[in-house]
Amino acid sequence: MPVISPKATPIYQTSVFTFNDLNELETYFEQPGNRYMYSRYANPNSDELANEVNALEGGAGAIVTSSGMSAILAAILAVCKAGDHVLCAEEIYGGSSVLITQELSRIGIEVTYVPSADTYSFDALVQPNTRLFLAETMSNPLLLVFDINRLAEQTRKHNIKLVVDNTFATPILTKPLLLGADIVIHSVTKYLSGHSDVTAGVVICKAAEDLQRVQKVMMTYGLNLSPFESWLAARGLKTLRLRMKQHCANALDVAEYLASHAKVEQVWYPGLSAHPQHRLAYEQGGGMYGGMLSFRIADDTEAVNKFMRGLEHIPFAPSLAGVSTSISYPLGTSHRSLSKEQQQKIGITAGVIRLSVGIEEPEELLTDLERGLSKL
Numbered sequence: 001m002p003v004i005s006p007k008a009t010p011i012y013q014t015s016v017f018t019f020n021d022l023n024e025l026e027t028y029f030e031q032p033g034n035r036y037m038y039s040r041y042a043n044p045n046s047d048e049l050a051n052e053v054n055a056l057e058g059g060a061g062a063i064v065t066s067s068g069m070s071a072i073l074a075a076i077l078a079v080c081k082a083g084d085h086v087l088c089a090e091e092i093y094g095g096s097s098v099l100i101t102q103e104l105s106r107i108g109i110e111v112t113y114v115p116s117a118d119t120y121s122f123d124a125l126v127q128p129n130t131r132l133f134l135a136e137t138m139s140n141p142l143l144l145v146f147d148i149n150r151l152a153e154q155t156r157k158h159n160i161k162l163v164v165d166n167t168f169a170t171p172i173l174t175k176p177l178l179l180g181a182d183i184v185i186h187s188v189t190k191y192l193s194g195h196s197d198v199t200a201g202v203v204i205c206k207a208a209e210d211l212q213r214v215q216k217v218m219m220t221y222g223l224n225l226s227p228f229e230s231w232l233a234a235r236g237l238k239t240l241r242l243r244m245k246q247h248c249a250n251a252l253d254v255a256e257y258l259a260s261h262a263k264v265e266q267v268w269y270p271g272l273s274a275h276p277q278h279r280l281a282y283e284q285g286g287g288m289y290g291g292m293l294s295f296r297i298a299d300d301t302e303a304v305n306k307f308m309r310g311l312e313h314i315p316f317a318p319s320l321a322g323v324s325t326s327i328s329y330p331l332g333t334s335h336r337s338l339s340k341e342q343q344q345k346i347g348i349t350a351g352v353i354r355l356s357v358g359i360e361e362p363e364e365l366l367t368d369l370e371r372g373l374s375k376l
């Protein structure tokens, strides 16, 4: 057999690994990390992805999961049991809110939503059984920016874990663990993999005990990621830094264009000086503001339809963070399951469109957006 020394990691497309004898089996248990046994527990491809993301986020270790949702689930179940209580930022991805309100409540984990105005003064909402606070670095879809340092001061004071969904910001902008968060999660489906061809998640922990709990939950609930998806995501991750630079530069151009457009009533982008947390976003993102923005045209679904149909190159695709630009409609997709009252309260109205700005030449994007807006 010739020496095989591949530059790229092969895909270990196997559900199980073999052992020569019982001594090898004992080595597996006695020396964790020494060899592999079963891909639901660990696989070289998922380990590679976990190690790369962990290095970017500066954690004690990471566990990859089958989706962003299973990453959030694993993080919460690692910390909470029946009878516990969690705090959750009111402005959050709709799926996270549904998970906690409609599913975890069924197994005895209760939630209190923290209104944006009380983000750094939630003492009155903490209960003796409160275990964690879940928030996003930049909220989906209206790009509220959370001051992780300030939030961490509060969670430390109450001895509860701060869990941060860093999907929108990515570690290229912000590393929440270094700012005081305990656990970071990502929908790897988005920027980390970056090409709209993977569904995956990751949980990164600051403390080894949290990591062990997350690993146990991932293995036991079967929340693992397949070798092929791990490989694809690890491949995408290699260009994260380059992609983010272009996403951010393009998004700023697009935000400025939209903010000065007569048909656009409001733009939410942390890079605009009018954004309420512009200064914080600048500091926390190292001068980068991300590739996501939202804007509002007339609060009328027919106007939204006309705009969408008027676009030639930008598709309506209810996800985000791919290399090519897409739009989404929070009221009809990501935040559909929220009550009317919740939607109104956080400002998701009929004219709000979310834009995931890709890495194309910016002129192409502005031309297509103008095409859509001219139909209004």
Ligand SMILES: Cc1ncc(COP(=O)(O)O)c(C=O)c1O
Pocket (backbone or CB within 6 Å): 067, 068, 069, 070, 093, 095, 136, 140, 165, 167, 168, 186, 187, 188, 189, 190, 199, 200, 201, 319, 334
């Ligand atoms: C901020 C955020 N967190 C988590 C998720 C869930 O990720 P996934 O779809 O990979 O399960 C999403 C999905 O859109 C998201 O936008």
